[in-house]
Amino acid sequence: MNTSSRLKNLFRATALLASVCGTALPALALEIDLPAETALYQQSDMPGYTLTLQNCLMCHSAQYVQYQPKTSPRSYWEATVKKMKHPFGAPFPEGDIPAMVDYLTKTYGAESSAANSGK
Ligand code: HEC
Known part of the structure; x- marks a missing residue:
């Protein structure tokens, strides 16, 4: 030197x-470069799919949802979605909650084919 x-x-x-x-x-x-969050929600004909796309991607990708245990029951998804609204501050209307919970439980939770196929 x-x-x-x-x-x-x-x-x-x-x-x-x-x-x-x-x-x-x-x-x-302080600059920190995090890897891009790119996980997508699984496509579906259920009305909750479109609502989830509209309401759930503004803060984080589908990654958090994918990492929840497949055994998670409907009550868990309902509590999680409500938590995103209060206290986390997600701006979606209350009326969107049941359809999103239905989609999440049937796609990522206890009522999904993955949860019921013995995998
Ligand atoms: C206002 C921003 C915001 C929106 C919109 C949002 N989330 Fe979150 N989400 C968060 C924060 C903050 C966390 C906690 C992250 C942490 O703990 O590191 C989180 C965490 C999660 C987790 C991880 C488990 C947990 O309980 O922390 C799941 C699952 C999740 N979100 C699902 C959703 C779903 C489904 C939607 C749409 C209904 C959604 N989020 C919309 C902010 C948001």
């Missing part, structure tokens, strides 16, 4: 220390 790059490093370290100790803390921009 030559003198110039040592000086540069010293300058960076001093600047970092100054911003950590001073009030300029928010100026430390």
Whole structure:
């Protein structure tokens, strides 16, 4: 390492220390690249499928849904969907809940073919 790059490093370290100790803390921009979330909801003729596409993709992909146990009963899906609204703040109308719960239970939960095929 030559003198110039040592000086540069010293300058960076001093600047970092100054911003950590001073009030300029928010100026430390931290960039984190997460992998793109791309998991899609399984297509279906059930009315809840379209509602789920409309209401559930604004915050996260279908990944969270796919990772729930296949044995999850209807009551679990209902509680989960309601939790997305309160307290998480999803803006869908109450009236959309039953159809989405039906789609989720029959596609990803206890009433799905995967749950009942012994897999
Ligand atoms: C307002 C943003 C938002 C919307 C819209 C939303 N979610 Fe979520 N969801 C979250 C947050 C926040 C978490 C919790 C993430 C964590 O714990 O790391 C979450 C987690 C989950 C989980 C993981 C299990 C759990 O209980 O935490 C499932 C399943 C899920 N969401 C399903 C859905 C479904 C189905 C919909 C549509 C009805 C939906 N989400 C819409 C914000 C949202």
